Amino acid sequence: MRIPLLILALGAALAILPFVGSEYALSFTVQLLMFTALAYSWNIIGGYAGYTHFGQVAFFGLGAYVGALLIGAGWHWLPAAGAASLAAVVLALVLGGAMLRLKGSFFAIGMYGLARVGENFALGFDGITQGGTGLYLTPADLKPIYAALAVIALALIYGTHRLDNARFGLQLLTIREDETAAEALGVRTTRLKIAAFMISAAAPGAVGALYATYLAFIDPATAFAPMTELTTIAMVLLGGLGTVLGPLVGAVLLSVVNELLWSRFPELYLGLVGVIILGAVLFMPRGIVNAVARRRWRWSAAPRAGLRRLADAVPAADTGRRALPETAPAPRAPDVSVRST
Amino acid sequence: MSAPAILDPHADQRPAGVAPGRDDILVVDGVSKRFGGRVALDAASLTVARGSITGVIGPNGSGKSTLFNIVAGALKPDGGAVRINGRDTTRHSPAQICREGVGRTFQISRLFAEMTVLENLVAIAHGKSDVQAVERARELLDFLEITALRDRWGSELSYGQRKLVEIARALMLEPTLMLLDEPFAGINPRLQNRIVEHLDTLRRDGLTLFFIDHEMRIVLEVCDELYVLAEGRVIARGDPEAVRADPAVAEAYF
Amino acid sequence: MNAPVLELLVGGVLLGGLYALMAGGLNLIFGVMRVVNFAHGEFLAIGALVTVSLVAGAQAPYWVALIVVPAGAALAGLVLQTFVIRRLADAPLIMSLLATYAVSTVLVNAAILIWGGGYRGLPGVLSGSVRVAGVDVSVARFTAFLVAIGTSLAVWIFLRSTRTGRAIRSVAQAPELAIISGISVERVRNITFALGSAMAGLAGVLMAPTFASDAQLGSRFLIKAFAVIIVGGMGSYPGAIAAAMLLGILEVFGGYAFGQVIGSALLYLVMLAVLLVRPRGLLGVGARI
Numbered sequence: 054m055r056i057p058l059l060i061l062a063l064g065a066a067l068a069i070l071p072f073v074g075s076e077y078a079l080s081f082t083v084q085l086l087m088f089t090a091l092a093y094s095w096n097i098i099g100g101y102a103g104y105t106h107f108g109q110v111a112f113f114g115l116g117a118y119v120g121a122l123l124i125g126a127g128w129h130w131l132p133a134a135g136a137a138s139l140a141a142v143v144l145a146l147v148l149g150g151a152m153l154r155l156k157g158s159f160f161a162i163g164m165y166g167l168a169r170v171g172e173n174f175a176l177g178f179d180g181i182t183q184g185g186t187g188l189y190l191t192p193a194d195l196k197p198i199y200a201a202l203a204v205i206a207l208a209l210i211y212g213t214h215r216l217d218n219a220r221f222g223l224q225l226l227t228i229r230e231d232e233t234a235a236e237a238l239g240v241r242t243t244r245l246k247i248a249a250f251m252i253s254a255a256a257p258g259a260v261g262a263l264y265a266t267y268l269a270f271i272d273p274a275t276a277f278a279p280m281t282e283l284t285t286i287a288m289v290l291l292g293g294l295g296t297v298l299g300p301l302v303g304a305v306l307l308s309v310v311n312e313l314l315w316s317r318f319p320e321l322y323l324g325l326v327g328v329i330i331l332g333a334v335l336f337m338p339r340g341i342v343n344a345v346a347r348r349r350w351r352w353s354a355a356p357r358a359g360l361r362r363l364a365d366a367v368p369a370a371d372t373g374r375r376a377l378p379e380t381a382p383a384p385r386a387p388d389v390s391v392r393s394t
Numbered sequence: 395m396s397a398p399a400i401l402d403p404h405a406d407q408r409p410a411g412v413a414p415g416r417d418d419i420l421v422v423d424g425v426s427k428r429f430g431g432r433v434a435l436d437a438a439s440l441t442v443a444r445g446s447i448t449g450v451i452g453p454n455g456s457g458k459s460t461l462f463n464i465v466a467g468a469l470k471p472d473g474g475a476v477r478i479n480g481r482d483t484t485r486h487s488p489a490q491i492c493r494e495g496v497g498r499t500f501q502i503s504r505l506f507a508e509m510t511v512l513e514n515l516v517a518i519a520h521g522k523s524d525v526q527a528v529e530r531a532r533e534l535l536d537f538l539e540i541t542a543l544r545d546r547w548g549s550e551l552s553y554g555q556r557k558l559v560e561i562a563r564a565l566m567l568e569p570t571l572m573l574l575d576e577p578f579a580g581i582n583p584r585l586q587n588r589i590v591e592h593l594d595t596l597r598r599d600g601l602t603l604f605f606i607d608h609e610m611r612i613v614l615e616v617c618d619e620l621y622v623l624a625e626g627r628v629i630a631r632g633d634p635e636a637v638r639a640d641p642a643v644a645e646a647y648f
Numbered sequence: 649m650n651a652p653v654l655e656l657l658v659g660g661v662l663l664g665g666l667y668a669l670m671a672g673g674l675n676l677i678f679g680v681m682r683v684v685n686f687a688h689g690e691f692l693a694i695g696a697l698v699t700v701s702l703v704a705g706a707q708a709p710y711w712v713a714l715i716v717v718p719a720g721a722a723l724a725g726l727v728l729q730t731f732v733i734r735r736l737a738d739a740p741l742i743m744s745l746l747a748t749y750a751v752s753t754v755l756v757n758a759a760i761l762i763w764g765g766g767y768r769g770l771p772g773v774l775s776g777s778v779r780v781a782g783v784d785v786s787v788a789r790f791t792a793f794l795v796a797i798g799t800s801l802a803v804w805i806f807l808r809s810t811r812t813g814r815a816i817r818s819v820a821q822a823p824e825l826a827i828i829s830g831i832s833v834e835r836v837r838n839i840t841f842a843l844g845s846a847m848a849g850l851a852g853v854l855m856a857p858t859f860a861s862d863a864q865l866g867s868r869f870l871i872k873a874f875a876v877i878i879v880g881g882m883g884s885y886p887g888a889i890a891a892a893m894l895l896g897i898l899e900v901f902g903g904y905a906f907g908q909v910i911g912s913a914l915l916y917l918v919m920l921a922v923l924l925v926r927p928r929g930l931l932g933v934g935a936r937i
Contacts, residue, residue, distance in 0.1 A: 105745045151924045157741045158684040159882075162874045163923055165686075169871050170916045177909035220524055223509070223517035229740075230506035230548075237466065237488035237498060238518045239567055279867075283753055290746065320757040327753030334747045335735060360512055361545055363528045 056214040056297060060207055067203045071196050079199060085308040086202035087264060090256045091281070092288040092300035093209035098253040099286070100295035101222060102246060103229025105157070108164025109285060111171045112141040112257040113264075114276035118175060120262020121188045121271045130193055131201065134262040141258025142251045149247040156232065172277035187272025190265065198267050205256055210301060217297045217357055225249055226295065280323055284311065287326045290333045293340025302341050419444040419571050419602045420465065425474030426626075427460050434460040436626040437474065442571075442619075447593060447603045449613045452623030453646070458606040459501070459575075461623065465604070466498050466573055467491040478571065497564030501575040503556035505548035511535070511559050512544045515566050527566075534562040538592060554581040557589070565596075572596070574605035578612045590616045614638060622646065656900050658783045664896025665793035666851055668800045668889045670869060671876035673847030675888045676803070678877065679820035680840040683733060683741070686748040688873065689866025690755035691721045691845050695852020696861035697759060700768045703856070710773050710857075714795075717853045718846040725845025729838055752866065759863035767860035774857050792854035799850060800889055803843070807885060816840055872899070872912070875919035 067086075071079060091109065099106045116137035123133035152163050175182045182188065216222040227235035228242050236242045265271040288307050293299025307326070314322035337344060420442035427435040435457045442448040452458045463469040465476055467488040475484045478494050486494070506514050512531055519527035535541045540558050543551065551559060557577060564572055577593075578586045586609065593603055593616060607613055613620065614634040622630040622637060624646040630637050637643055674688045698720070699713040728751060736744045774788035807813040819826045819836045827833055855861065872895065880891030895915050903911030 099742070103740065103742060105742045107745075107749065151920075155923060158678065158682070158745065159878075159923065161686075161745050162684060162878070163920065166871050166874060166916045166919065169867070170913045173909050173913040173916075177907060177913065220516060220519065220527065223513050226509055226513070227506050227517045230508060231504050233488075234500065234504040234506075235518070237468070237492060238563065239489060239492035239520055240518055241489070279753070283749075286746065286749075294742075320760045324754050324757035324761070327750040327757065330746055330750035331732070331754065334739075334743050334750065335732065338739060338743055357510075357513070360516060360524075360528060361510075363524065364512055364532060364544065 057211070059298075060211050060214075063210075064203075064207055067207070071199065076195075079195060081308070081312060083195070083199050083202060083267060084311070085304060086199070086206045087260050088284060088288060088308055088311075089206040089301060089304040090202065090209055090260050091285040092292070092304045093206070093213055094253045094256045095285050096213065096289050096295065096300045097216070097225070098249050100289055100293075100299070101216065101225040101229065102249050103226075103295075104153070104246070105161040106164055106253075107161050107282065107286075108167040109253070109257055110277050110279070110282040111164070111168040112144065112254040113261040113281055114168070114171050114175065114273075115144060116141050116258030116261025117265040117271045117276040118182060118188075118261075119258070121190060121265040122181070123262075124190050124266065125188060130198070130262070130266040134201065134259045134266070137262035138255050138259035141254040141261075145251045145254035146247065149250040150243075153243070153246040153250060168277050168279075168282065172273045175273035175276060182273070185272060185274075187270055187275070188265075190269045190271075192269040193266050195267070198263050202260070202263055205259060209256060210297070213300075214297050218360070221245070223360075229295070280315075280319075280326075283323065283326050283330070287330045287333070289340075290330055290338075291340060293342035293344075294338075296340065296342045299340050299342040306341075416441075417444045418442060419479060420604060421475075421477040422461065422465065423475045423477065425461070425464055425471045425476065427457075427464065427469065427471050433626050435464070435471070438623065438626060438628050439474075440621045440628060440631065442602060442604045444602050445597065445600060446618040447597050447605075447616055448619045448621070449604075449617040450606045450621045450623055451608055451610065451613050452606075453608065455625075456623040457626040458608075458623050460626075462573065462575055462606045465491075466496070466575075492567065495567075495570040496573060497567045497569035497571075498573040499557070499560040499564050499575055499577060501579070503553070503560060505551065505556055505559055505563070507547065507549035509548055510545050511540070511548065511551070511562075514548055514559060515563050518563060519566050530566060531562075534565050537595075538562050539588075554585045557581060557585070561589070561592070569601070571602045571604065574603060574607075576607050577605055578607050578609040586612050654781065655783050656904055657897060658781055658785060660897030660900035661893055662785065662789050662793045662896070663900060664893035665796040665800075666855060667872055667876050667896050668892035669796040669847055669854070670851045671873040671880070671888045671892055672800045672803060672885060673844035673851075674870075674873045675877040675880070675882065675885060676816070676840055676847075677844040678882055679885075680816060680837055681733060683744040683748065684874075685728075685844070686745070686870065687728065687752040687755055687866075688844070688848050689868075689870030690752050690759070691724065691848035691866075692852040692855070692869055693861065693863060693866035694755060694759055695721055695849035696856040696859070696865060697763045697768065697852075697863070699853045699856040700770050700861060701763075703773060704768075704770055713853050713856075714850070718849040721849025721852075722842040722846035724849075725841045726838060728845075729841035733841070734834075734837070752870075756863055756866060763863060765863065767862045769860045770856045786858065788857035792858060796851065796854055797889075799847065803847065804885055804889070812836075812839060868912070872915055875915040878919045879922050 067082070070082060074082070091113065095106060095109050098104050119137040119140045120130070120133045123136055124130055148167070152160060155163055176184050224235070224240050224245050227240050228246060232242055261276065268275070284307060288303030289300050290303070291306060292301065292303030310325065311322065314325065333340065418441040422438065422440045424437045424439050425435055426437050438457065438461060440450070450458050450461060460469060464471050467483065467486050467490065470485065475482055477483065478491065478496060481494065483491050483494060506517065509517065512528070515531035515534065516524070516527045519530065522530065532541070535544055538558050538561060540555065540562065543555060543559065548559070561574070561577070577589055590612060597603055617634055620632065620634055620637045621628050622643050629646055630640040630643045670692060674685060677683070677685050677688070695717045698717055702708045702713045702716065703710055732747050732751065733744060736747055774791055776787045777784045778787055778790055780790060807817055815826070815831045815836050816839065818829070819831060819833055823833060876892045876895055877888050879895060880887030880889070895918070898918065899911055899915055902914040906914070
């Protein structure tokens with residue numbers, strides 16, 4: 054599938070929707086775009102670099118509060134969202150240097166705890182955050198927020214498409230596959246991980262602020278909701294970890310389920326998301342995108358086509374110079390023992 | 395042959411038995427390592443001449459893997475020093491050693507399993523555009539005659555194929571020194587011979603190769619210089635013929 | 649500020665006993681499986697809720713819960729190990745972590761559906777108070793502490809001095825070697841998972857009379873148990889017991905000085921600091937990261 058074409062088509066559809074769709078459709082799409090952005094961001098660190106990230110909602114929550122506080126201080130929501138994004142990136146930089154030295158279970162625990170601590174801080178520092186009461190904002194017009202989210206989501210899809218075909222993406226994959234070996238082969242894993250972590254924090258920060266604007270309200274339970282975290286992870290896993298289209302497929306599917314269940318049966322919804330994650334892990338760990346591409350379940354990934362196309366396009370070594378080391382047979386030096394004592 | 399020590403002012407700074415005036419890319423100087431109470435390496439010294447194929451053999455538990463891992467930076471010795479290109483790399487991380495122009499393979503294949511062979515190679519290229527990296531990868535696959543494996547997953551390859559891809563991957567770094575961790579272990583003689591031919595070609599192209607193995611036949615065939623390790627000590631060194639004739643080696647190994 | 653130091657100290661130690669039991673089980677499982685069980689907290693929460701239902705609802709004596717709940721938790725742990733964790737043994741670690749995280753979510757929400765979202769207490773069980781070190785302590789808390797610490801120490805002795813215990817330790821330290829020496833790793837894993845889960849269930853039973861229990865109790869305690877095993881050293885059993893005491897005291901003092909919410913966040917910050925400065929843990933012998 055030609056992904057840039059798909060993105061253009063999506064962009065066109067998203068551009069038309071506000072003029073033809075109902076308020077309900079718009080509101081549903083806002084949620085969809087929000088989760089699409091979160092899922093693509095999670096995919097970078099969780100799917101490509103393979104770090105089990107249970108703390109994305111910490112960046113989302115931080116963004117929500119930074120955004121809400123700035124808007125409360127008189128900022129327009131757009132620069133407030135930018136500042137929220139920046140705050141999340143800075144937090145990722147500060148934490149990343151330390152946290153990403155931890156691997157596997159350690160990283161998972163550290164980030165899981167971070168989200169809970171964020172919630173505790175939002176509750177505890179009630180002088181700033183109003184604690185459990187939450188912050189109220191004056192409602193903003195829905196359409197510009199929708200447009201901002203659409204731009205973020207489309208940019209992330211395109212960015213992931215580029216990443217998947219670039220060496221940066223491959224290097225993130227080497228971290229997922231075997232970080233020690235990658236490092237021994239000269240891949241600068243630490244700075245790559247921190248870069249990926251920062252990139253993956255940018256959108257959640259901005260989206261958090263936009264979400265607060267959209268709701269015109271934020272409180273600790275909403276900002277740091279485990280539901281946000283779980284849904285995001287389930288989307289990426291269901292669609293396909295470390296794939297270009299997986300998060301989109303997962304986001305669309307789960308947003309529909311979310312819409313049907315979340316408002317009426319939140320426990321049922323969250324339990325179901327748990328079951329979906331469990332089912333995906335056990336029976337379809339490669340996700341829908343890979344399963345469709347390979348028509349096989351379980352542990353088979355679909356090939357990434359980008360490099361192969363490049364390899365087919367690169368002219369064979371017919372430029373006159375020899376392909377790599379001199380391969381012409383030369384008599385082996387008869388006296389190889391001269392160096393020995 | 396060795397010059398008289400009196401003519402060589404640096405003789406006392408050199409590990410015992412090293413010829414003066416030769417250009418060594420790798421010097422292991424009196425390296426020791428203990429694991430708990432067990433001595434794995436006991437003041438082992440060796441040198442690798444630039445442009446040579448130098449091997450270390452020894453029975454299981456002789457300390458050759460420990461030695462290899464210390465050279466590659468994966469282990470830190472308790473005493474002694476490692477110098478690569480004259481630089482002390484004893485305390486360097488594996489990544490830093492890699493950046494000194496050292497490529498390596500792994501004893502148990504560590505190909506990136508969920509990546510294709512081409513991706514395995516291109517991912518670790520350094521200082522190249524993507525196009526250049528792909529071109530280099532193609533050349534290497536051609537050279538090692540494994541172009542057919544280009545789009546296969548790392549996890550799909552046979553044991554011998556992995557060995558070849560690992561060599562290709564290490565060559566992506568355009569190293570001046572290649573460290574090969576048991577390149578001949580567990581593969582059939584035909585493939586062993588193929589690897590020998592490739593190593594020989596690489597050596598003629600100026601690359602230095604240093605490896606450990608225990609496949610005596612192939613080691614005697616490929617090495618310019620050979621060290622025999624037993625119980626953490628170098629018990630013999632020299633060209634294959636000399637080592638084969640050494641009674642100490644026969645006792646420890648054959 | 650005239651802090652009631654002694655009261656706080658005793659309170660901290662009593663809390664630490666429960667943390668020791670909870671974290672001990674989690675640590676045991678991590679040591680052998682190399683997987684952090686994110687559902688561990690739910691065993692505790694559901695254990696506490698079942699205890700409330702048994703004692704307050706079905707009018708069963710408290711000691712029945714002390715036997716039935718840990719046994720049920722052991723069985724649940726065995727089911728989790730058999731049908732989820734074992735099947736993911738060859739998959740990347742991220743899959744096991746996602747799986748236990750998912751199981752945790754399923755259990756929390758199942759518990760909310762069964763018991764509702766509110767808090768449930770168990771008044772009238774082990775009521776009254778005793779004087780310990782010059783401080784009045786409720787019988788329930790003191791009993792909980794004694795049983796928790798007693799069990800933790802008993803498990804430690806079991807690990808050190810029985811054949812099965814030594815097999816568990818050798819699998820934790822060097823699985824490859826354990827296989828060579830003829831230990832059935834599969835059996836050891838099953839036993840460990842059952843034992844660790846039973847410890848979480850028991851902690852739930854012990855907490856029910858003193859703490860108000862709710863379905864979300866698990867994740868709050870899980871973070872604390874994480875903090876304990878990281879400060880104590882992942883995979884180090886005695887380290888976890890010592891760290892549990894330390895963090896129990898720290899939490900009580902922190903809560904007194906900065907309020908409950910920041911007090912529990914303090915544990916996390918300590919954990920973070922230890923993770924960054926000394927990932928092996930303050931007291932731990934060190935686990936592979």
